[in-house]
Amino acid sequence: MTEDTPRTGTHEPGSEPCEAEDSIPTFPVVASGSADLPPHHDHCLGCGPANPHGHQLRVRRDAHGVHAHHRFDSRHVGAPTIAHGGAVATVLDDLFGFLLYTVGELAVTRHLAIDYLAPVLLDTPYTLRAHIHARDGRKLHLRATIENDHAHVVTTATALFLIVDIDHFLTTTHQPHHR
C-alpha cells in the first residue's frame, strides 16, 4: 500500500479491522480539480503503480466526472499497431471504477458494453472521460468516451456498476449468478 492508497474506515461492529480490510479503500468523495486520484490498489491491472503488466492509469476528477490521458503501448497490441479490444475494455472498466470517488461507495462492474467506433492506435495520445449518467439505488449507470487529439470520439462505453458492501470482497464463496 502506498501513502496515497486510501484506507478503509469500514469494519464489522465490535471487531478490529483485519489486515485484508486494511487494503480495501472506502472511496471517499474527492473534490473536482484535485491531483491524481489514488489507485484502486497498488497492483490493480488498470491503475496499480506496482503492476508491471498493468496500464498504470492516472485519473483525475473534474466537474463532470473523471478523465485520464493515456497511451496504449506494444504490451497491449491486438492487430498490428492497434490496441487489443480487451485492453481498451480493461482501461475503460478501470476508469469507471474511479467514478466511485465521486459517489463515495464501493461498487463493482455488473455490465460493460463498448462500441469500438475506430481503431485505438498504439503509442498515440488519447483522452478518456467517464461520468455518472444516472443513479437508481444501488445501480450506477455510467458512460465513457475515448477521444483522439483531434477530438474525434473513437470509443464509447456504458456500464452498470452495482454498489456492494465490504463483505463482497471478504467472501470467498461467491455463487454463480443465474438470471
Ligand SMILES: CCCCC/C=C\C/C=C\C/C=C\C/C=C\CCCC(=O)SCCNC(=O)CCNC(=O)[C@H](O)C(C)(C)COP(=O)(O)OP(=O)(O)OC[C@H]1O[C@@H](n2cnc3c(N)ncnc32)[C@H](O)[C@@H]1OP(=O)(O)O
Ligand atoms: C480479502 C481482500 C479483498 C481485497 C479487495 C481489495 C480492493 C478492492 C478495491 C476496489 C474494489 C472496488 C472497485 C474496483 C474498481 C475498479 C475496477 C474495475 C471494476 C471491476 O473490475 S469489478 C470486477 C468485476 N465484477 C465482478 O466481479 C462482479 C461479479 N458480480 C457479482 O458479484 C454480483 O453479480 C453483484 C454483487 C455485482 C450483484 O449481485 P446482486 O445479487 O447483489 O445483484 P442482483 O442480481 O440482485 O441485481 C441488482 C439489481 O441490478 C439489476 N441488474 C442486474 N444486472 C443488470 C443489467 N445487466 N442491466 C440492468 N439491470 C441489471 C437487477 O435487476 C437488480 O435490480 P432490482 O434491485 O431493481 O431488482
